[in-house]
Amino acid sequence: MIGKKKGFSDMIYFDNSATTKPYPEVVDSFVKVSNDFFGNPSSIHRLGVEAESLLAQARKQMSELLQVNPSEVYFTSGGTESNNLAIKGTALMYRNRGKHIITSAVEHASVREAYQQLKELGFRITVIPVDAEGRVSVTEIEDAICHDTILVSIMHVNNEVGTIQPIEEIGNMIKGYSKILFHVDFVQGIGKVALNIQKHHIDLCSISAHKFHGLKGTGVLVVREGVQISPLFSGGNQEWKLRSGTENVAGAVSMAKALRLTLQRYETKLRQISEIQGYLLKELKLLEDVVIHTPNSGRAPHIINFSVKGFRGEVFVHALEEKGLIVSTTSACSSKKKAVSHTILAMNVSKDVAESAIRLSLSYENTLEEANKAISIIKTTVTELREVMH
């Protein structure tokens, strides 16, 4: 075990927005399919047909859980690929129609970075700012629409502070513009905050399995019936030509299992996770020099982001880990380069305070008892760090 003082199992894992622990049933599914159904779904012999039918079954389950049609479910290698496929695929498909895209200031790196390349290809990107709660305004999005706008891409739940964006209102507004596609990065929201893909007029919707106790390397892009986009890469024409490459059958089956189990817990444990979040927020507010970045309302139930003024995020994260509490500074995908959370900066928080930001992120597996312990660890750590600094 790597943990210095405690084994992994003794640790409180509050970094579920970075990645989650796969459910045992998910691992079992993966093992069973890998053992018994290793065929290539494109092969026409029995082993291939069996693999193909398992893949179709996984697709059907995913579609039912997402309330879309099976033919709208495209398997990918994860959230980053889904986001890139949606954005670049739309841009390249419709570049003759228009070269303008609208997005928000608080998107995930895989969305933000995809635009860099598009800019080089001559696309214009309008970045809609957010308010102090990290939320975009529907009016501002509508005002930004030009004659050559081809795509609006807005995330559902922000991965750093947990703000829920007004997806339903944006969808209703965009419905009036028949030439604009609407993409939603649903990676953080799925299983925690409901989203009706069809009703909200979403054309493209990204999800990633390892954020809901599925496996890394598996994800989905939902592409609404009738919407055409260009592939990121080509080859054997799998996934209706949109995503070539031998299908990861065991991965897809285990993802369907993970989503089913997660949505069951959504039914039974949503109240519990909200209570844990409420408790953590309440206790954190009582501490001196604490700034809460997670909004008071319109927030996902699993993310709590705050700063203790005067402590650098990384220092605090390591100090908490010493005592058995696992949290993170910012999104895992950008934590390597020690960047300040761009979401919190976009919320007009000073750089100082943003540099101290810490994210706690829960899953349905976390308990109130863990939250109790976490608060006492945070309190002790704050006291100790203050002593060191004085």
Place this chain on the structure above:
Amino acid sequence: MLNHIYLDHAATAPVHADVIETMAVVMKEQFGNPSSIHSFGRSARSIVDESRSKIAKSIGARTEEIIFTSGGTESDNLAILGVAKSYQKNGNHIITTMIEHHAVLHACKSLEKEGFEVTYLPVDEYGQISVEDFKKALRDETILVTIMFGNNEVGAVQPIKEIARLLEDHQAKFHTDAVQAFGLMDLNVTELGVDLLSVSAHKINGPKGIGFLYVKQNTALTPLSFGGEQERKRRAGTENVASIAGFAKAVEIASIDRAEKVEQFTELKKLLIKSLQSRDITFSVNGLLENSLPHVLNLSFPGTDVESMLVNLDMEGVAVSSGSACTAGSIDPSHVLVAMFGQESERVRNSIRFSFGLYNTKGQVERSAEVTAKIVNRLTR
């Protein structure tokens, strides 16, 4: 599978029990995100690092020259599109062959639409390109040469080293799709002299959904997708830690007794041919027995048609294929056989690929020959 004989390892191979075990342990115990700075993240990172180092060593590469991808298709596309976009200022000409995997051919086609010019080298009736043709095709403005190491349908091994030598003083980057060759052939990137090399895990008893691209240091590569800074900014997305660990395990397994396996598969090939000959049916080998991948054997059975052959063999419990699994589904004539024999040849409609792997036995091969002979006799009566 009851009495099932699997001779379609070039399509995909059974996942080795030790690979599955390795993966399950990582999934359960080391599920962290390698980009996280805490111990869960660091522990996951160390698995990725160790696996990368093992895999790099297997082809004589440096650790930082390995980019993990979602598989062979992504590796081929990343290599071809990535090099083309990075070096288009130096020229717009690409050389490939007519018998590449569709991941390569379609990537080249998509570049043609963007204004690149692609030369598709022909092959002879044995599936071999000619070095003379290559020399003639090479121009000053060639920026990329992509030629597969060993063909997935007929097994033909191409003169990679020779071509690499011809490119030593040329600007063009040299990519080889080694998806079928990796694990059996000796692939040392320095000896081969290639700049990029694609591999997929599920062809060597590893999991589906993972592969790698070797990219020689100082080779520029425009990514396909953007996001986090994973894989040195060349392939964004949370690393598929468990599959990477499973891949490394599969590489380790493949390296054990590699020479014996090559010999064993070559023996199985010869045995299949001998057993068919002894049953007095007419057939011929598409390609050569020497200078060929040890596990791939493509046979033409005059008077039959591929579809009834496959269906009948499947009913008898023998899993083989018409060629690349990725083009299966539709039984269009194989582009590889068309390149070798021409559109009009009988062979493009009566050929079957047998491909061997771990666990195949002489008994299975003899039984397959018996079944094949029976079906051929029935179909040609």
